[in-house]
Amino acid sequence: MEALRVRAQYTKVGDLRFISHLDLTRVMERAVKRAQLPIAYSEGFHPMPKIAYGPALALGIISRVELVDFFFAAPVLPTEVQSRLNRVLPVECRIVRAAAVPIDQPALTTLIDRASYLVRADLQLVPAAKALPAQIGDILERESIVVEREKKGRTRRVEIRPHLLGLRAWVDGPVAYLEFTLRVGSEGATNPREVLGLFNLDLTTPGLLVERTELATESEVELF
Amino acid sequence: MQPDRIRSILRDEILPTVSKPARYLGNELNSVHKEWSAEMVKVALAFPDVYEVGMSHLGLKILYHLLNQEDDVLAERVYAPWPDMEEALQRRGVPLFSLESSRPLKDFDLIGFTLQYELSFTTILNMLDLAGLAVFAADRQEDDPLVISGGPCAFNPEPLAPFIDLFVIGEAEEILPRLVAEYRRLRASAELSKAELLRALAELPGVYVPALYEPVYDADGKLSRWEVRDQAPFPIKKQVIKDLDQAFFPTRFIVPYLETVHDRAMVEVFRGCARGCRFCQAGMIYRPVRERSVENLVELAQAIVLATGYDELSLVSLSTGDYTGLTRLVEELLPKLKERGIALSLPSLRIDTFAVELAEQIQSIRKTGLTFAPEAGTARLRDVINKNVTEEDLLRTTEAAFRAGWHTVKLYFMLGLPTETDEDLAGIYLLAKKVADLGESVRREIGGGKRVTVTVSVSSFVPKAHTPFQWFAQDTRDELRRKQRYLESLFKKSRGLALKYHDVDVSFIEAVLARADRRVAGAIYEAWRRGAKLEGWSEFFCVTRWEEAFAACGLDPAFYANRPRRYTELLPWEIIDSGVSKEFLAREADKALAGSKTVDCRADCEDCGVCPGLKVANRLRYRDSGLFGG
Numbered sequence: 001m002e003a004l005r006v007r008a009q010y011t012k013v014g015d016l017r018f019i020s021h022l023d024l025t026r027v028m029e030r031a032v033k034r035a036q037l038p039i040a041y042s043e044g045f046h047p048m049p050k051i052a053y054g055p056a057l058a059l060g061i062i063s064r065v066e067l068v069d070f071f072f073a074a075p076v077l078p079t080e081v082q083s084r085l086n087r088v089l090p091v092e093c094r095i096v097r098a099a100a101v102p103i104d105q106p107a108l109t110t111l112i113d114r115a116s117y118l119v120r121a122d123l124q125l126v127p128a129a130k131a132l133p134a135q136i137g138d139i140l141e142r143e144s145i146v147v148e149r150e151k152k153g154r155t156r157r158v159e160i161r162p163h164l165l166g167l168r169a170w171v172d173g174p175v176a177y178l179e180f181t182l183r184v185g186s187e188g189a190t191n192p193r194e195v196l197g198l199f200n201l202d203l204t205t206p207g208l209l210v211e212r213t214e215l216a217t218e219s220e221v222e223l224f
Numbered sequence: 225m226q227p228d229r230i231r232s233i234l235r236d237e238i239l240p241t242v243s244k245p246a247r248y249l250g251n252e253l254n255s256v257h258k259e260w261s262a263e264m265v266k267v268a269l270a271f272p273d274v275y276e277v278g279m280s281h282l283g284l285k286i287l288y289h290l291l292n293q294e295d296d297v298l299a300e301r302v303y304a305p306w307p308d309m310e311e312a313l314q315r316r317g318v319p320l321f322s323l324e325s326s327r328p329l330k331d332f333d334l335i336g337f338t339l340q341y342e343l344s345f346t347t348i349l350n351m352l353d354l355a356g357l358a359v360f361a362a363d364r365q366e367d368d369p370l371v372i373s374g375g376p377c378a379f380n381p382e383p384l385a386p387f388i389d390l391f392v393i394g395e396a397e398e399i400l401p402r403l404v405a406e407y408r409r410l411r412a413s414a415e416l417s418k419a420e421l422l423r424a425l426a427e428l429p430g431v432y433v434p435a436l437y438e439p440v441y442d443a444d445g446k447l448s449r450w451e452v453r454d455q456a457p458f459p460i461k462k463q464v465i466k467d468l469d470q471a472f473f474p475t476r477f478i479v480p481y482l483e484t485v486h487d488r489a490m491v492e493v494f495r496g497c498a499r500g501c502r503f504c505q506a507g508m509i510y511r512p513v514r515e516r517s518v519e520n521l522v523e524l525a526q527a528i529v530l531a532t533g534y535d536e537l538s539l540v541s542l543s544t545g546d547y548t549g550l551t552r553l554v555e556e557l558l559p560k561l562k563e564r565g566i567a568l569s570l571p572s573l574r575i576d577t578f579a580v581e582l583a584e585q586i587q588s589i590r591k592t593g594l595t596f597a598p599e600a601g602t603a604r605l606r607d608v609i610n611k612n613v614t615e616e617d618l619l620r621t622t623e624a625a626f627r628a629g630w631h632t633v634k635l636y637f638m639l640g641l642p643t644e645t646d647e648d649l650a651g652i653y654l655l656a657k658k659v660a661d662l663g664e665s666v667r668r669e670i671g672g673g674k675r676v677t678v679t680v681s682v683s684s685f686v687p688k689a690h691t692p693f694q695w696f697a698q699d700t701r702d703e704l705r706r707k708q709r710y711l712e713s714l715f716k717k718s719r720g721l722a723l724k725y726h727d728v729d730v731s732f733i734e735a736v737l738a739r740a741d742r743r744v745a746g747a748i749y750e751a752w753r754r755g756a757k758l759e760g761w762s763e764f765f766c767v768t769r770w771e772e773a774f775a776a777c778g779l780d781p782a783f784y785a786n787r788p789r790r791y792t793e794l795l796p797w798e799i800i801d802s803g804v805s806k807e808f809l810a811r812e813a814d815k816a817l818a819g820s821k822t823v824d825c826r827a828d829c830e831d832c833g834v835c836p837g838l839k840v841a842n843r844l845r846y847r848d849s850g851l852f853g854g
Contacts, residue, residue: 018245023481030533
């Protein structure tokens with residue numbers, strides 16, 4: 001039985017960008033165990049701690065705005081959840097905010113429907129990124145943007161234009177910036193890789209640092 | 225290359241582009257990062273396989289924390305890079321580095337490779353090369369690190385002798401701290417050359433410096449004697465811990481980000497195994513049996529789960545069901561773990577009806593798979609190999625398991641055991657069929673449930689050094705393939721039975737390396753030069769490379785794999801004294817041929833020589849458990 005739901009905002013920065021979302025979930029579960037927090041468990045043969053995450057962050061991307069819900073079997077103060085977890089989590093993964101939320105609120109993956117990203121391109125390593133401000137005009141004007149998506153060896157063509165909610169680019173000294181907001185969630189969506197692909201860039205391009213800067217919901221629910 | 229430079233190239237250029245970059249981070253929970261200084265003795269602990277395999281290995285974890293306990297010693301880890309990483313490192317001119325401090329391996333005083341399986345040998349050469357070190361010890365510089373090695377394959381060190389400066393024989397907890405202390409003393413006390421340093425270290429018990437021994441061969445290619453230089457000790461005696469409760473065992477284990485092969489907390493309940501299966505090297509070289517006390521294990525287990533946050537704890541040993549304190553331990557541990565949501569698992573449980581009850585009690589073994597290892601298909605052949613499992617045992621246990629809800633059973637067998645005939649192979653099929661039929665009748669009786677499947681996994685027998693079967697020939701590859709085809713023809717007819725077997729070429733190369741002499745080092749070098757590495761991964765194993773390598777060295781691999789030896793022949797690994805006497809092994813080989821069994825040595829001493837030879841004894845904690853000699 002869960003008595004309390006605590007939402008936490010956490011960072012995944014530095015070297016932790018090189019661990020997958022699945023690896024991160026293990027880091028979190030083990031931290032909860034080591035902090036000896038009264039986490040609730042699922043029923044069944046192999047009880048699992050009840051921890052529910054927001055949309056997964058792709059390997060290689062950093063973030064300071066990730067969200068997770070912990071379900072506890074006994075009352076515990078959100079501030080205590082934060083301080084006890086921060087004592088055992090790696091420094092690159094810090095709980096920066098924690099608050100109780102209604103137990104019956106929809107899941108984070110249902111709530112969150114948009115995500116914003118900021119790409120920093122080191123012009124010494126990616127000189128082509130100088131052209132980003134010129135390129136975005138062309139992309140924003142297009143009514144349709146079709147990308148190829150591979151799944152189980154099959155290639156599908158997918159329309160992503162409606163999911164691209166904002167796009168901005170500028171150059172500041174030795175760095176070019178690209179900022180965009182995407183629709184995320186179950187019904188059709190796109191991801192940062194596909195957007196970068198429009199500029200012939202990839203998450204693996206040396207000299208790029210991609211950060212998720214916001215997770216938001218259009219619904220009336222307050223995330224915090 | 226400076227560590228800061230390596231780190232920045234990694235973060236900015238390499239890690240974003242390689243698969244599983246978390247393998248190379250080095251900042252996992254509980255990893256030890258020490259300040260580098262001149263006084264420190266710096267040890268790189270190397271596992272010649274990729275991170276997920278190496279990080280699953282308990283022995284190296286023990287050594288890592290044992291060495292790091294000392295203020296003036298630091299130990300860091302290094303694993304084999306996956307080929308994409310290797311290529312990236314070479315492209316950027318980055319030498320192989322340690323995970324914790326990103327230091328090139330060349331900056332260390334000692335590089336220690338653990339030898340867990342023969343097919344990792346070429347990876348050792350590859351890692352030395354990636355570190356910018358000469359692969360042959362004789363070609364390395366005076367100020368290069370000492371390359372040391374230990375582990376089960378060090379019980380026949382000869383095929384690696386030209387590459388390694390020094391082997392440690394036996395349990396490294398016993399030897400390594402002494403070796404490091406002596407290294408520090410010698411380094412500080414005088415201007416010794418590397419050769420002089422090695423000569424001095426060779427005086428330590430359990431240390432084998434191969435350069436001090438020159439094998440001499442007969443005209444027919446057999447070993448005739450050793451030329452021992454400089455009155456070096458001969459033979460080298462295995463070192464063991466006498467009391468495991470007094471031995472170091474870590475609690476702050478490193479917790480990997482990646483899912484590793486064995487991704488759980490572990491406590492070692494005992495070391496050694498006294499069952500005396502005649503094919504089993506571990507059962508011979510890890511003697512005697514030394515158990516930890518329940519109190520010690522409970523304390524360790526609790527500290528480990530608290531320090532790691534793991535959700536599963538494994539009780540590990542060669543055969544956990546043989547631990548005299550098992551019932552007591554499970555009773556004490558289970559409630560303590562349950563309240564924290566931690567599962568208990570017993571991976572090396574010799575499956576009997578007791579084990580099925582235990583498994584039910586702890587509910588930790590998923591009911592999807594249950595594993596038994598009868599090893600041979602007939603009672604006669606099981607007597608030959610001294611695997612004391614009867615068909616009645618197996619059927620009674622599987623029946624209990626089926627009734628308890630299991631529906632998938634895996635049976636492990638070996639092909640090509642000494643004296644094996646086609647009748648024994650048919651026995652594998654008949655036994656599997658009986659288990660499957662039994663499963664079906666239980667299913668009908670209890671009314672439904674999933675159809676029972678029995679998977680039979682057949683490996684090819686590899687004769688190992690220091691075992692009673694060390695004198696026997698491995699079947700030729702043609703014969704092993706014929707036997708596999710014969711088995712296939714039997715299994716084809718049957719529903720609910722699946723047959724799997726191992727690559728014959730792999731077993732053949734293992735057999736060559738397991739009983740190789742020093743000349744085979746040339747073939748290992750030639751195979752590596754032709755691209756051999758990470759050969760434990762089937763996609764990287766290539767037998768043609770080995771065949772070319774043997775030909776290039778003028779060696780006949782069959783001489784090592786397929787040739788029966790006489791008891792009088794001097795064997796390359798006799799330079800190592802495992803404590804188990806040659807007389808005992810020969811007696812066991814004779815008994816094997818006569819089909820006569822030997823009892824577990826905890827019940828009756830068969831005079832293998834270990835206890836008097838190493839001044840140790842079996843250490844059973846709970847003789848009142850009724851398991852042995854009650």
